[in-house]
Amino acid sequence: MSAYIIEGGSKLYGSVRVHGAKNSALPILAACILTNGECVIDDCPPLRDVEGTVRILRRLGATTVRDGDTLAVKASALAKNDIPDSLMREMRSSVIFLGALTARYGSARLSYPGGCELGPRPIDLHLAGLRSLGAKIVESGGGIECSAPDGLRGCDISLSIPSVGATENIMLAATAAKGRTRIFNPAREPEIVDLQNFLTAMGAEVRGAGGSIIEIEGGKPLHGARHRVIPDRIVAATYMAAVASAGGAVSIENVRPADIASVSAVLREAGVDIRESQNRIEVASEGRLKSVRPIKTQGYPGFPTDAQSIIMSVMASAQGTTMFVENIFESRYRHAGELIRMGADIRVEGRVAVVSGVKRLYGANVSATDLRGGAGLVVAALGAEGETAVGDIEFIERGYCGLDESLAGLGAKISRR
Secondary structure, three states: OOEEEEEOOOOEEEEEEOOEOHHHHHHHHHHHHHOOOEEEEEOOOOOHHHHHHHHHHHHHOOEEEEEOOEEEEEOOOOOOOEEOHHHHOOOHHHHHHHHHHHHHHOEEEEEOOOOOOOOOOOOHHHHHHHHHOOOEEEEEOOEEEEEOOOOOEOOEEEOOOOOHHHHHHHHHHHOOOEOEEEEEOOOOOHHHHHHHHHHHHOOOEEEOOOOOEEEEEOOOOOOOOEEEOOEOHHHHHHHHHHHHHHOEEEEEEOOOHHHHHHHHHHHHHHOOEEEEOOOEEEEEEOOOOEOOOOEEEOOOOOEOHHHHHHHHHHHOOOEOEEEEEOOOOOOOOHHHHHHHHOOOEEEEEOOEEEEEOOOOOEOOEEEOOOHHHHHHHHHHHHHOEOEEEEEOOOOHHHOOOOHHHHHHHOOOEEEEO
16 A cells, blocks of 8 residues: 655645546546447546546447547447446446446446545445436346346436436447437536537437536447546645645646635635636635635535545644535545544534534544545645644545646655655
């Protein structure tokens, strides 16, 4: 296992570029198997989760060629429609292949997915959506078999909650369904819009992403396409939080400010100076920050659950008390115990965490409990007094490419051990 060794107290200055969004790249790569043509994906970072998706593509028979941050995928020789348990366990988002494979082959076999332990994350909405399209699904022995012997048929599907994964799976499967599919109450995240843009570039007829209804006219012939992945809004939010924690002034490049408006609003309320332009956010922070009104995680455009831990790390040393309410995942406060090891005053009860800001945090040996929780510990360590060792950084590298190098380039005292 590797660790980041961080000596806190160094302010951050300079500029940093945000890489492509992990949560966009993964469903887009799954969509590549919908066509025999070559798909070229730009700004597709070599993250652990992305490389795990590439291994799945190769297992299925696709060829992939990486050139820097550009990944070319060709699925003309696809030979399998099953994904083994060893690959499915690597990440939760691997379930997105269920819709894509069913669209391509009319059938799919895979096991239940793995990923970060954030509490129960059932895929019942995924399966219900595919069943509505005409798929027959059998669950047994930890596996899922999906088939559509009579083909998929377009229909109206209303999601009880706006699940990102279920929305994506239905979108992918619906491209092969006869007739029109309408998804009511879909997820509205920017990554959903990015998937729509890629599918339309391939020749699919999809519209409405980002709104209350997504419509797909299925059965259109699809071809290869070139697409650039949108910037990762959570990585951008992490750099903003890093400046808020450590102090300094940093220009964050390749970012879409509107995508993280809810995070910017919280940091502004805390006392961080934030200035935005078309694809840049300039962040400056000096002195101790102050607490903010209760932060409640919600689907987009609300405050993202993926930013909860990194903002909690900032509030841990802010003046006053901040309440967090986690509405998305049941077990997303596992990082709180690690922050307490650094001197934080945090009380957790169910989905509520009350953070009473302390004057300063102190270096300690802590461990990443999941992807975003680990990033939150790095943010906390940058502003802490003394040395912090953040272990199990393999979690962090699932969603951050060269985080230590980027922070070191801004003046942070951080190394990898």
